Amino acid sequence: xxxxxxxxxxxxxxxxxxxxxxxxxxxxxxxxxxxxxxxxxxxxxxxxxxxxxxxxxxxxxxxxxxxxxxxxxxxxxxxxxxxxxxxxxxxxxxxxxxxxxxxxxxxxxxxxxxxxxxxxxxxxxxxxxxxxxxxxxxxxxxxxxxxxxxxxxxxxxxxxxxxxxxxxxxxxxxxxxxxxxxxxxxxxxxxxxxxxxxxxxxxxxxxxxxxxxxxxxxxxxxxxxxxxxxxxxxxxxxxxxxxxxxxxxxxxxxxxxxxxxxxxxxxxxxxxxxxxxxxxxxxxxxx
Amino acid sequence: xxxxxxxxxxxxxxxxxxxxxxxxxxxxxxxxxxxxxxxxxxxxxxxxxxxxxxxxxxxxxxxxxxxxxxxxxxxxxxxxxxxxxxxxxxxxxxxxxxxxxxxxxxxxxxxxxxxxxxxxxxxxxxxxxxxxxxxxxxxxxxxxxxxxxxxxxxxxxxxxxxxxxxxxxxxxxxxxxxxxxxxxxxxxxxxxxxxxxxxxxxxxxxxxxxxxxxxxxxxxxxxxxxxxxxxxxxxxxxxxxxxxxxxxxxxxxxxxxxxxxxxxxxxxxxxxxxxxxxxxxxxxxxxxxxxxxxxxxxxxxxxxxxxxxxxxxxxxxxxxxxxxxxxxxxxxxxxxxxxxxxxxxxxxxxxxxxxxxxxxxxxxxxxxxxxxxxxxxxxxxxxxxxxxxxxxxxxxxxxxxxxxxxxxxxxxxxxxxxxxxxxxxxxxxxxxxxxxxxxxxxx
Numbered sequence: 091x092x093x094x095x096x097x098x099x100x101x102x103x104x105x106x107x108x109x110x111x112x113x114x115x116x117x118x119x120x121x122x123x124x125x126x127x128x129x130x131x132x133x134x135x136x137x138x139x140x141x142x143x144x145x146x147x148x149x150x151x152x153x154x155x156x157x158x159x160x161x162x163x164x165x166x167x168x169x170x171x172x173x174x175x176x177x178x179x180x181x182x183x184x185x186x187x188x189x190x191x192x193x194x195x196x197x198x199x200x201x202x203x204x205x206x207x208x209x210x211x212x213x214x215x216x217x218x219x220x221x222x223x224x225x226x227x228x229x230x231x232x233x234x235x236x237x238x239x240x241x242x243x244x245x246x247x248x249x250x251x252x253x254x255x256x257x258x259x260x261x262x263x264x265x266x267x268x269x270x271x272x273x274x275x276x277x278x279x280x281x282x283x284x285x286x287x288x289x290x291x292x293x294x295x296x297x298x299x300x301x302x303x304x305x306x307x308x309x310x311x312x313x314x315x316x317x318x319x320x321x322x323x324x325x326x327x328x329x330x331x332x333x334x335x336x337x338x339x340x341x342x343x344x345x346x347x348x349x350x351x352x353x354x355x356x357x358x359x360x361x362x363x364x365x366x367x368x369x370x371x372x373x374x375x376x377x
Numbered sequence: 378x379x380x381x382x383x384x385x386x387x388x389x390x391x392x393x394x395x396x397x398x399x400x401x402x403x404x405x406x407x408x409x410x411x412x413x414x415x416x417x418x419x420x421x422x423x424x425x426x427x428x429x430x431x432x433x434x435x436x437x438x439x440x441x442x443x444x445x446x447x448x449x450x451x452x453x454x455x456x457x458x459x460x461x462x463x464x465x466x467x468x469x470x471x472x473x474x475x476x477x478x479x480x481x482x483x484x485x486x487x488x489x490x491x492x493x494x495x496x497x498x499x500x501x502x503x504x505x506x507x508x509x510x511x512x513x514x515x516x517x518x519x520x521x522x523x524x525x526x527x528x529x530x531x532x533x534x535x536x537x538x539x540x541x542x543x544x545x546x547x548x549x550x551x552x553x554x555x556x557x558x559x560x561x562x563x564x565x566x567x568x569x570x571x572x573x574x575x576x577x578x579x580x581x582x583x584x585x586x587x588x589x590x591x592x593x594x595x596x597x598x599x600x601x602x603x604x605x606x607x608x609x610x611x612x613x614x615x616x617x618x619x620x621x622x623x624x625x626x627x628x629x630x631x632x633x634x635x636x637x638x639x640x641x642x643x644x645x646x647x648x649x650x651x652x653x654x655x656x657x658x659x660x661x662x663x664x665x666x667x668x669x670x671x672x673x674x675x676x677x678x679x680x681x682x683x684x685x686x687x688x689x690x691x692x693x694x695x696x697x698x699x700x701x702x703x704x705x706x707x708x709x710x711x712x713x714x715x716x717x718x719x720x721x722x723x724x725x726x727x728x729x730x731x732x733x734x735x736x737x738x739x740x741x742x743x744x745x746x747x748x749x750x751x752x753x754x755x756x757x758x759x760x761x762x763x764x765x766x767x768x769x770x771x772x773x774x775x776x777x778x779x780x781x782x783x784x785x786x787x788x789x790x791x792x793x794x795x796x797x798x799x800x801x802x803x804x805x806x807x808x809x810x811x812x813x814x815x816x817x818x819x820x
Contacts, residue, residue, distance in 0.1 A: 163606070167605060168605070177406045177407065177426065177428075177429070178405070178407060178517075178521075179406070179608075181405065181406040181521075182519075182521070182553075182554065184404070186480065194598075194633075257379050259379070260381060263597025267522070273472075278603065284484075284485070287484035287485060287486070288484075293404055293405075294404050295404060295426055297380070297426060297427065299380045301379040301380075302379075302382070303379075354582050
């Protein structure tokens with residue numbers, strides 16, 4: 091089986107008047123069995139009580155990438171069992187085990203960071219220990235992650251931001267858009283109580299290379315909020331898709347920072363995008 | 378993601394029905410489900426992924442369709458549809474909106490009540506019992522295959538395309554967390570069938586009522602990568618019940634798994650005993666697993682013994698036939714047990730104990746010694762407790778059946794209670810209903 095070679099790009103810009111960029115993103119891999127496409131963005135919360143959300147966002151992205159590759163390995167081992175329920179087991183894992191494991195790993199990781207920081211804090215007595223929930227709050231972040239292999243496209247989302255999928259025929263979909271949009275700036279978070287239960291999952295086995303989407307983008311809400319109307323973001327996605335088709339990934343990669351800077355000026359927020367693009371005349375990878 | 382079928386694509390079912398694909402509704406573990414247009418209205422079409430579209434699966438679907446199973450608790454395949462010998466599916470009814478998936482319940486994203494949950498458990502047991510009584514093993518009982526109405530407890534069993542005649546060996550082997558340990562281990566001679574269905578059913582019931590998996594205790598938290606070997610160890614090679622009375626090595630973590638500690642604590646002993654038996658002795662000995670009839674008897678008894686807290690109004694499960702109750706799981710107040718209605722059915726005599734809470738109802742199945750199916754819907758009500766319109770706090774039993782009852786008071790006097798009439802509730806009151814004897818007791 092030959093698999094399309096995916097081009098990736100990831101970019102993040104700091105919001106106007108913000109002291110540091112609390113977003114983080116990554117785009118890795120080629121979409122093959124051995125080197126799956128892994129995309130992730132995280133948006134660390136801005137309020138003062140989330141003072142270490144930049145760390146929380148970085149760790150969420152890194153942990154997602156590790157868990158996604160592990161999941162891809164699990165999928166590899168189960169592919170041969172597809173007719174005996176292998177895919178059902180993977181779906182169960184994706185929908186139920188992965189969110190719990192991801193949230194647990196992130197919480198354990200940032201609590202470890204909190205402990206290390208406490209010990210390093212100056213020559214005097216370290217600050218008093220606090221409840222874990224208080225510590226986790228410091229690192230609060232959203233997370234969107236996606237994994238694509240020749241057999242599977244799976245995505246997870248906790249909190250705001252957008253997963254946009256451009257199908258092979260140019261149709262644009264937002265498969266993880268919530269039924270009701272969050273009002274105001276409050277969002278679901280990796281630091282929320284029972285955060286795993288808030289994670290939305292998109293499960294979509296790939297039935298053939300010709301049925302794969304041609305563009306997958308993950309973006310923090312700094313991008314979607316920069317548009318004056320709700321139609322603005324889908325229009326931006328259609329334009330991005332057109333530029334990729336007409337000019338290729340190299341050209342888009344070069345202008346993407348400028349687009350995101352412009353968006354960040356309008357939204358005032360950090361703005362991050364991670365994307366995978368399948369060129370129409372791809373170099374196939376032999377599987 | 379584009380599915381296997383395109384919107385607008387036309388197919389023909391083997392019964393000659395013309396089908397037009399409207400849109401992809403969902404992707405699952407074996408195939409995709411589409412909304413399709415037929416001459417009889419919109420329906421659902423399941424279409425298998427190529428690796429799952431095996432000759433064995435085709436035979437199973439064709440066999441299921443030919444059975445013409447007509448039961449409103451199942452989304453049963455009604456017509457076979459073929460695109461090519463390796464591309465096929467089947468037509469079934471669309472899922473009504475009121476039904477929800479169990480993962481939504483486990484994520485606590487919907488509101489329900491202990492009565493609705495117990496009803497759902499009872500209906501689920503009876504649905505699978507119906508299959509088993511017809512010699513069909515479901516073989517993939519899991520939380521992905523049962524939908525329920527959180528308001529009424531009605532259930533809908535879907536993905537019935539893995540059900541086969543007992544003894545057939547083809548097809549799916551189940552979802553690991555719900556699979557019987559002997560199947561997870563791949564013991565020689567172990568096959569999915571009714572005995573393994575009984576195990577999966579118990580896992581499902583535990584998850585319904587306890588909001589947790591019965592084998593996911595501390596040991597699961599220690600696993601860093603839940604890959605196949607880890608899953609096999611947890612569910613097959615070294616399964617250990619989280620409340621095993623002899624071994625607490627897999628007890629729930631008090632912080633990470635606090636929910637199951639709380640739900641287990643408030644479950645009545647009759648259910649805890651069955652779960653403990655099933656997940657200790659029944660883990661090792663398939664023949665010793667709790668049968669559907671045992672679950673049915675225990676669940677209906679507990680359902681009839683649910684009481685409302687007088688302080689906060691929340692529903693509490695109590696141990697059937699106990700004359701004292703503990704405290705409310707929600708507010709901690711001491712529970713007051715309302716009067717009890719003892720129903721003795723016509724021969725072969727069976728006894729039911731109903732707590733007469735403010736909304737208590739006697740249903741047709743209460744009067745049957747061996748009801749084929751329990752039905753708690755409005756349509757099956759024979760009697761219900763109502764409050765006197767002018768005297769708050771005074772209750773009576775209203776006759777909602779089509780026939781008159783004979784009532785006998787504790788002083789021996791009798792009266793007829795015509796349909797629509799109400800008899801005041803008094804301790805010692807006896808009622809004769811369609812050959813059944815009903816007696817009111819204070820405790």
